[in-house]
Amino acid sequence: MSPRLQFAGISKLFPAVRALDDVSFSVGAGEIHGLLGENGAGKSTLLRILSGVYRPTVGSVLIDGQPVTLTNPVAARAAGVAMIHQELQQVPRLSVAQNMFLGHPLTRGGIFVARGEQERRAAEALAALDPSIDPAAPLGSLKVAQRQIVEIARALLDRARIVAMDEPTSSLTPSEFERLAEVIVGLARDGVAVVYVSHKLDEVFGICKRATIMRDGAVVDSVDLAQVSEKSVVAMMVGRELAQEQHRSHATGDVRLSVRGLASATKVHGVSLNLNRGEVLGIAGLVGSGRTELLRLLAGVDRASSGTIEIDGKAVRFSSPRDAIAAGIGLVPEERKREGIVPLRSITSNMALASMGVFAPRGVIDHRRLKRVAAEKMKRVNLRPFLLDRPIRLFSGGNQQKAIIGRWLAAGTRILLFDEPTRGIDVGAKAEIYHLIEELAAEGHSVVIVSSELPEVIRLADRVLVMRDGTIAAELDRASLSEQAIAAHAIPRTQMQAGKTGPQARQ
Amino acid sequence: MTDISENTATRPKADFLHRFSMRDAGTLIGLIVILAVFGALVPGFFAERNLINILQQSSINACLALGMTLVIISGGIDLSVGPTAALSAVISASMLVAGVPFPLAIASGFAIGLACGLLNGVLVAHVGLQPFIVTLGTLSTYRALALIYTGGNPVLGLPAGFRSIFNGSLFGLPLAVVIVAVVALVAWIILKKTPFGEYLLAVGGNEEAAYIAGVPIARTKIAAYMISGLLAALAAQILIGRLGAAEPILGNLWELDAIAAAAIGGASLMGGKGSVVGTILGAVILGAMRNGLTLMNVQSFYQLLATGLIILAAMLIDRVTRGRG
Numbered sequence: 001m002s003p004r005l006q007f008a009g010i011s012k013l014f015p016a017v018r019a020l021d022d023v024s025f026s027v028g029a030g031e032i033h034g035l036l037g038e039n040g041a042g043k044s045t046l047l048r049i050l051s052g053v054y055r056p057t058v059g060s061v062l063i064d065g066q067p068v069t070l071t072n073p074v075a076a077r078a079a080g081v082a083m084i085h086q087e088l089q090q091v092p093r094l095s096v097a098q099n100m101f102l103g104h105p106l107t108r109g110g111i112f113v114a115r116g117e118q119e120r121r122a123a124e125a126l127a128a129l130d131p132s133i134d135p136a137a138p139l140g141s142l143k144v145a146q147r148q149i150v151e152i153a154r155a156l157l158d159r160a161r162i163v164a165m166d167e168p169t170s171s172l173t174p175s176e177f178e179r180l181a182e183v184i185v186g187l188a189r190d191g192v193a194v195v196y197v198s199h200k201l202d203e204v205f206g207i208c209k210r211a212t213i214m215r216d217g218a219v220v221d222s223v224d225l226a227q228v229s230e231k232s233v234v235a236m237m238v239g240r241e242l243a244q245e246q247h248r249s250h251a252t253g254d255v256r257l258s259v260r261g262l263a264s265a266t267k268v269h270g271v272s273l274n275l276n277r278g279e280v281l282g283i284a285g286l287v288g289s290g291r292t293e294l295l296r297l298l299a300g301v302d303r304a305s306s307g308t309i310e311i312d313g314k315a316v317r318f319s320s321p322r323d324a325i326a327a328g329i330g331l332v333p334e335e336r337k338r339e340g341i342v343p344l345r346s347i348t349s350n351m352a353l354a355s356m357g358v359f360a361p362r363g364v365i366d367h368r369r370l371k372r373v374a375a376e377k378m379k380r381v382n383l384r385p386f387l388l389d390r391p392i393r394l395f396s397g398g399n400q401q402k403a404i405i406g407r408w409l410a411a412g413t414r415i416l417l418f419d420e421p422t423r424g425i426d427v428g429a430k431a432e433i434y435h436l437i438e439e440l441a442a443e444g445h446s447v448v449i450v451s452s453e454l455p456e457v458i459r460l461a462d463r464v465l466v467m468r469d470g471t472i473a474a475e476l477d478r479a480s481l482s483e484q485a486i487a488a489h490a491i492p493r494t495q496m497q498a499g500k501t502g503p504q505a506r507q
Numbered sequence: 508m509t510d511i512s513e514n515t516a517t518r519p520k521a522d523f524l525h526r527f528s529m530r531d532a533g534t535l536i537g538l539i540v541i542l543a544v545f546g547a548l549v550p551g552f553f554a555e556r557n558l559i560n561i562l563q564q565s566s567i568n569a570c571l572a573l574g575m576t577l578v579i580i581s582g583g584i585d586l587s588v589g590p591t592a593a594l595s596a597v598i599s600a601s602m603l604v605a606g607v608p609f610p611l612a613i614a615s616g617f618a619i620g621l622a623c624g625l626l627n628g629v630l631v632a633h634v635g636l637q638p639f640i641v642t643l644g645t646l647s648t649y650r651a652l653a654l655i656y657t658g659g660n661p662v663l664g665l666p667a668g669f670r671s672i673f674n675g676s677l678f679g680l681p682l683a684v685v686i687v688a689v690v691a692l693v694a695w696i697i698l699k700k701t702p703f704g705e706y707l708l709a710v711g712g713n714e715e716a717a718y719i720a721g722v723p724i725a726r727t728k729i730a731a732y733m734i735s736g737l738l739a740a741l742a743a744q745i746l747i748g749r750l751g752a753a754e755p756i757l758g759n760l761w762e763l764d765a766i767a768a769a770a771i772g773g774a775s776l777m778g779g780k781g782s783v784v785g786t787i788l789g790a791v792i793l794g795a796m797r798n799g800l801t802l803m804n805v806q807s808f809y810q811l812l813a814t815g816l817i818i819l820a821a822m823l824i825d826r827v828t829r830g831r832g
Contacts, residue, residue: 301719325721339719342712344779353709353720356702364700407720 002065004029004193005050005162010059012045012217019045021218023059027162032184032194034204034211034225038237038426039396042217043197047164050195051083052076063161082155084165090147092140097122099139100154125153129183145176152183163187164195167424169203173287173452181207199426200453201230213237238428247478249462250442251279255313257329257415257446259298262307267293269470270307275415280437280447282461284454284486290470291450292334295417298448299331300324311415325354330408334419334450336397340404343393347383347403348374350392355411377406381436398422398429405436416440418449422456434460454483466490530773530825534788537771537821541792545799552799559680565794566687569787570742571761572768573687573694574735576786579769580698581731582711582778583631583638588739588765589758590649591623595740597653600662600753609669617740623649624736628729646762653755661754665747673748683745690738695783707731712779767814768793771821792817 003026012020020042027033037043048054050061052070060067063079070076076083090099097119098105106114106121122135130149139147148168155163165184169177184207188194198204204211205225212222213236220236257275262268267290275281285291296302298309300318309316311327318324321331333339342350351374352359359370374388381402383395392400401421408416421437422430437460441447451457457464458481466474466489474489545552571588578585599616603609623645630641675682698704706727709717718724739758747753770776771792772785796817800810 299719320721320723321719322721322723331719333716333719338713339715342709342716342779344712345708349705349708353705353717353722356705360702363702364696365702365705367700411721 002062003027004031004064004191005195006062006065007046008060008062008067010046010049010056010061012042012049012054013057019217020049020056021216023214023217023219025212025219025222027193027195029161029191029193030188031210032188032196032208034208035195035197035214036201036204036211036233036237037214038428039398040216040426041214041237043214044166045217046214047083047166047195047197050076050081050162050164052081077158077160080159080161082158082160082163084148084151084155084163084168090139090150093138095119095136096126096133096139096142096150097135099150100125100135100157121157122153125156126150128156128186129153130179143176145172145180148172148180149183152187156187160192162193162195164197166197167199168196169198169200177203199424201233205230215239234427237426247459247462248438248442249280249478250438250444251462252277252444256311257298258310258313260308260310262294262297262309263305263470264293264297264302265305267470268297268304271467271470271472273465273472275446275448277446278441278444280441280449280460280462282457282464283448283450283467284457284464285467285473285490287452289467289490291467292419293470294467295331295419295448295450298324298415299329299417301331325411325413328412328414329417330354330411330413330415331417332401332404332408332419332421334423336400336404336424341392341400344391346389347378347392347395348388350403351377351406351410354407354413358411373410374406377409378403380409381406382432396426396429398425398433401425401429401433402436405433405440409440414444415446416448418447418451420451421449422451422453454486457486458483468492531782531784531788533824534772534785534792534821537824538788538792538795541795541799545795545802549799549802552802557798557802559684561791561795561798562684563681564798565790566681566683567742567746568761568764568768568793569790570687570690570738570745571735571765572772572786572790573690573783574738575762575765576769576772576774576781576783577694577698577707577731578638578735579766579774579776580707580711580778580781581728582714583728583731584642584766584776585624585627585732585735586639586642586762587623587627587645587649588735588742589761590646590653591620591736591739592743592746592758592761593653593753593755594623594649594656595619596743596747596753596757597657597662597755599744600665600747601657603665603669604662609666609672612669613744616744617737620736620738620740620743621733622736623739624733625729627736628732631732632725632728650755657755659755661752663752665751665753670748670751673745683749686741686745690741691783691787698781698783703727703730708779710778764793767818771818773825789821 006026007023010020010023011018023042023046035043045054049056050070052073052075055071061070062068068079070079070081091102097115100122101118106118108114119135126133126135129152130146133142133146133150139150142150152163169180172180184194184196196204196208208225210222210224213220213233215237223233254277255274256277260272262271271294283291283294293302297304300321300323303319316327342353348370352370359365378386378388383399383402392403395403418437422433425433437447449457449460462478464476464481464486465472466476466486468490469492476485551557575585575588595616598619599612602612602615627642627645630636631638673682677685698707706717706722709720709722710724710727714724743757746757768789769781769786771789772782772787774781774786793814796813797810800813
């Protein structure tokens with residue numbers, strides 16, 4: 001029997017770039033197939049070919065053994081391909097049902113939208129996936145995980161035979177992932193071929209049987225995941241062995257930052273902590289536990305309603321990030337595109353934004369000095385390609401992140417707050433960011449890291465605070481640090497019970 | 508997602524040609540084409556006197572457009588420049604007629620411009636209202652104030668001494684042109700060489716990121732509106748100096764020409780992008796076109812048509828050359 005989906009010798013040439021080079025692999029009906037690779041490996045280009053956005057220069061896509069021409073997204077959908085994007089393409093103000101019928105609404109007589117009928121059919125499609133979703137509710141009122149499920153329900157409505165998911169879980173909590181994983185497994189059971197793209201190897205190993213690894217536009221190998229280790233998969237992605245690194249502590253005994261009873265109006269309820277010179281403090285906890293909000297209070301982005309902050313024994317009070325920056329605190333935010341970079345501006349401008357006073361002591365920017373410092377800091381963070389005048393939007397996520405770190409180095413920041421430091425950053429750049437954080441600590445910077453990736457926290461942190469419901473639920477030192485220990489403190493009791501009795505999605 | 512950027516990353520050639528100066532070169536080519544066309548069609552178009560005429564006719568719009576460019580870069584818009592100019596004009600004019608010393612009368616006009624800009628800026632930056640709506644409201648408000656203050660009548664009979672200030676010339680150029688050239692130079696320095704310029708580009712380019720990076724958002728926006736108000740007041744002084752009278756309906760639809768010049772020059776109404784050089788070229792393009800069409804005795808209806816088509820053509824060329832946004 002021919003496979004449900006087959007890529008046969010696909011190459012895609014852009015002016016001056018070969019984005020895909022003779023890519024061939026196949027996915028059977030009912031198979032969940034992982035697609036792995038670093039940013040720029042060609043995964044997105046391949047998905048765009050599958051969804052009809054691009055056409056291959058050479059090669060073809062076969063569905064159930066038949067070559068198909070996917071000239072545009074509508075044709076791809078008609079051929080039974082559904083794409084579920086990383087950044088969901090939905091309209092929050094419209095209802096769930098309206099979103100599911102977006103672009104091809106059910107009508108009465110071709111004029112009036114048949115809302116009732118839409119909602120009935122939407123409810124049918126949702127019933128199998130998550131009956132708690134109300135088709136008439138505005139989509140914006142749903143959680144991200146539920147919105148993913150709405151997208152999948154939409155694929156069911158279209159009778160999709162192939163579902164491609166691009167980083168579906170990048171903003172989901174572990175329990176939400178479990179729920180989504182069940183839905184995906186259910187899809188596969190019904191004979192749908194699923195192409196699953198994710199940076200999170202543990203997820204891919206959890207729900208996929210086979211995976212194809214890409215690098216530089218070509219397939220490295222298609223492997224049976226039961227036969228290979230995560231480490232060897234990473235080596236295939238990166239093209240070299242990434243050394244398994246040991247944690248090294250540079251923490252000293254001097255308290256640099258001391259926080260007492262810090263609270264915000266909503267999500268943070270009385271947090272006290274100390275941060276020493278050269279220390280890397282990890283903050284773990286579920287999404288919504290108040291981790292991000294705590295960082296925002298410390299960075300002056302949001303205002304604290306009560307509590308005190310002392311830096312080097314001196315009380316400080318922040319009414320804006322400017323105050324925090326002046327006190328030596330800088331935030332590397334989670335959503336780089338929205339909160340980190342000014343996309344049209346150069347690397348140099350983005351770097352200099354927080355320290356304009358330094359570069360323009362008499363009101364006019366000293367461009368020679370600015371260039372010198374930019375070259376120095378960007379060399380320090382190993383920016384690639386090393387083009388300081390190029391708009392930052394043209395750089396990969398990892399290099400944008402390096403530029404933001406460079407911003408705080410240029411501003412003389414001594415306390416760096418990282419919110420999800422490696423979100424959306426590929427494996428190779430991840431290791432670089434880790435090294436950078438360690439070097440900064442070794443130089444005497446104090447670092448706070450909020451991360452959902454427990455291995456990341458364990459790799460980097462000298463000490464971990466676990467947050468739950470806006471408070472510190474536990475403090476773990478290196479000796480007592482483990483994923484299990486963190487999870488035990490992070491998850492509220494009730495949810496843990498539910499998790500135990502719930503069906504297991506990961507086999 | 509990142510594949511596109513990775514692709515362009517491998518094209519180092521593009522890095523030597525800076526995006527902005529390339530855009531300015533495009534505007535310059537547009538100007539040259541328009542000049543060439545009129546030069547061929549209109550005898551005497553290239554006469555020195557006519558070229559100076561074009562500059563003089565463009566100077567008021569250029570003055571407003573420079574302020575507009577800064578506001579647009581900050582992610583806003585200032586629809587109230589015309590009425591701001593009118594209010595500034597009638598106040599200065601009535602003071603001049605009453606015998607108040609020139610410097611004080613002119614300074615008062617500037618103060619009005621700054622105050623109008625301050626109100627716009629505060630409503631946008633501190634109250635958080637949308638710039639389009641705020642300045643639409645103040646457009647009517649400031650116009651009404653000018654009409655109420657004068658009872659709808661023009662202020663006539665400005666002293667000859669005042670008129671000679673703005674009607675003089677320097678290095679063979681009308682003083683108005685020289686003043687606007689100086690303003691343009693200052694605006695260029697502000698945008699390219701000062702922290703304020705970087706802040707404007709950052710606030711318009713990504714306000715949230717700029718805030719977290721410590722950019723003083725409110726101060727930056729308010730300053731942009733105040734500069735726009737000040738330049739509207741300057742344009743008003745130049746105009747009443749030339750006319751010898753101040754009408755409360757002066758500056759009707761000025762905001763549209765100013766926005767047009769900025770947009771032709773490459774400013775993006777999304778914010779975060781714009782060029783002083785481009786805006787000046789844009790203002791001269793509009794001025795040259797009107798001058799040429801007038802010399803050709805083309806009806807004003809067609810001049811309006813031409814203005815509209817130029818704006819659309821500039822935007823289309825922008826879109827096509829920029830490729831995917």
